Amino acid sequence: MLSTSEGTPASAYVTRRPLLAGANPYVTLYDGDTPTGYASLWQVDWSTHGAGAVLVVWTPAALRVASDDARLGAWIEERFVRHFDEATALPSWPVARVERADVELRVDPATGAHATGAGMSVAITGPLDARPFAMADFPLLGLSHGLSMQIIPCEHASITVDGVPVPGAPAVTRPGGRPVSSAITTVHEAWSV
Template identity: 60%
Template sequence: MSLYLTRMPLLAGANPFVTLYEDDQPTAYASVWRVDWSTHGSGNVVILWTPGQLRIVGDDVRLAEWIEEQFVRNFPEARALPSWPTAKVERASVSVRWSSARAGDITISLDGVLDARPFAVDDFPLRGVSHGLSMQILPCSKATVSVGGVAVPGSPQVSWDGGRPASSAVVTVHEAWSV
């Protein structure tokens, strides 16, 4: 008989994200958070990396700082970028819908859902600590990021491995983190 490991819940919500590429070089990485519940409150956050710049926009500064420090900067997608500059949180209204977000002058949209499948792992290391993660993932074929009405160049990278699609643009729902 195996023992069930009870974990402390940290966060429940959704985290659509996208890395855009042009000529195999990243042009933007956006991480969108709809936090329905967390140990640091609820709210919406958009984190946008472009070469040489990082923007963190949230309707709750404390929550936005925690999301960037605890989660986003430690994700493989962020760690693969050429840099991760220091940034101050911009307090602004953030609107998050299922596959899109608007935060100040930033607009993010994902489309062209290729698949829907559950994902769960009980050892996702962040900052040297094992975390539990479960969610439904929906890889997408299309995504756009614009700042001030100007589209960031690039598109998501999509691949098919054994008939299963993978993409650098993913909508997640029912996302839950624990320690």
């Protein structure tokens, strides 16, 4: 009988189809233990809903989504962001206001990520480490997804909305010497379902 490299019988293998490829840097800012802002940046190189840049920003005052393709922005927020642990841990997640706007997003594994659009700006800088991540069974919306990426925890981040800086800073710890941060740059992110 044929088997996979892990020794699992080939008949047990789940066939998947590509869903999205790109990058998804994100950050939660904190004032003490209180979250003050969250941003999820998406450079979608390819997806079943098109390609483009998406900027999702939450503050206690509002949830805003900006994208050069409003349909893509709505799909990213509804299919992914609102279901991630970082978003579900926030005190609220209101109905998103999706704006069609030019979003400029630059993702650089050596320096971090920066996005601007619709009066919002997010910077994630100071890479601390780089490590691969893969999960063959990432549960999302009641479905098993395949997920792989390079994770780059970062030391610094800022969010500005309509010229006003969101207070707070990322939470950075080093358990056992391994840097962990609420500010992450990802590259080579791929989702399948």
